[in-house]
Amino acid sequence: MRATFLLLLMALLASLASAQPVSFGLIGDMPYSRWERQQLPGLLADMDREDLAFIIHDGDIKGGGSVCSDSVLRDILKVFQASKTPLIYVPGDNEWTDCHRASNGGYDPLERLQKLRKLFFAGDNALGQRPLRLERQSQDAAFASYRENVRWEAGGALFVGLNLPGSENNFHGTTRRGGPVPEFIARSAANRVWLAQAFERARTKQLAGILIVIQANPGFEAANQGRAQPGYAAFLTQLREQTQAFARPVVLVHGDSHWQRIDQPLRDPVTQAVIGNFTRVETYGYPFFGWVKASVDATDPQVFRFSPQPWRAAAAQP
Template identity: 30%
Template sequence: MLTFLLCSCGENKSSDSNTDEGPTEETSPVSFTAIGDVPYNEEQRLGLIDIISKHNTINSSEFVIHVGDIKPGARDCDEDVYLDVADILKTFKVPTFIVLGDNEYNDCEDPALGLEYWNKYFLHFNENWSFEPHITYQTERPENFSWIENKVLFIGINLVGSQVHDSIEWQDRLTQNGQWVKTMLEEHKSSVEATVVFGHANIVEADPDKFKPFTDLFRAASLSFGKPVLMVQGDGHFWIKNNPWPEQNITRLQIDGRDTAVQITVNTNLDYPFLFDRNFLN
């Protein structure tokens, strides 16, 4: 694990000076933990268990998101793998969400069977805990979810990489993902100040053309939204934080993955609301 802290801060939107409208009411920040691409081997499995133990002691995040890949792509998609990781993740004290990774789905010898196992153990995984915000699921893709908390819109989508087995299915799935993000951003534009999108695949460096049905919709919707958008992904196994597209309100974060964790805080009182702490479990 890298041992330095990356933190992006902005100025507070509120002003101490008096205005005709009076002081702006501040909104409480939302902190959550992101993990992903874990466990790939027994060492990482034990590392994940250690992360959860430390996390339960600190208990400073409101929820956890696993951004996909619960196994290495070369390992068979055996049902016991899904059961084992589900049982481990259930030991988090805070609500835990997960999105699909390609290793447990698209890279399986039988992707349909991999998806069947994933749905059995991980679909609506967050319902293993009590969680106050109301979760909305997309009708066409029930693995896609969304909720609003403290003026932040959170969206999870089935965005996997790797092979295209069926070009029609691939395009339909990406289009449905894009439409889900677009609909959520349009419906909640007036009531939220920032959005966080969770997906697995690196859609910037890893053959970006095949992700265009999603990326074009996502970028256009984010531009129209006009407020800060953070896209959190796994897949690459090393840290990237940048603005990869001309729409400068979109920040893309690729987490380190493996047996590491990052705490992300969304503070809508700041002009740039996203802060990152990669050392909070040290």
């Protein structure tokens, strides 16, 4: 009886802790240039001083025309690990799907993805000096490869990370024609399960909202006109259907197109009405440098709030 009581008490305390309002930071598409690589530690140090619960990097940790070498990956990993704030990272196209390019070193993209998993997603904690426990999809034996797909709770909301990068989500593989390739099919199936489980958990636990992080801009505008890209069509359909059924705030954070914005681009395919409980947040991207300060508060009807923080007036770099 005493053991049962203690377990219930611990569960209650954990629930109360996760419901406390928290602030967090959003970054992505950095560093792209030598200047950005030089500035990145300073940006993270500034974020450390903001008393954030965690930082999320939504992918592209190098420029699209630079080499995908182990040394480049390890260099960024070292910067992330130096963060005093827990840092969650989801992979982008520049560090795996595009690495077959000659300018990137002619790597096998699938080998680069395995290297990312080994370096950045080895443990069950976020990167950085302060631990933050994450739940990884790889804890399910059926999806043992997908260590980069994560979720955690904070502020009474659920946070979800998915490996869904640019360059058509690797739909065509290295040929950029035909498709879908086997890697895309398998990863899309894993993503579909992970996203469905996330919404089911949020409903079951009556969480106040969901924030989903991917790297790719999935092309809302084209999809609204009936021209969804094949690499993102199924994801957008699932996202729309789940968001409408959830009826509480849903946020999608992404990078990729380098246009910092906060808007509501998800529409009903029949009426074209804006789906009001959905918000898209795109992070800064080259040649603009900065971060988005965010908060989650289950007692706030809006649940999530966002405030762009340009770095040194987001000046263009050489």
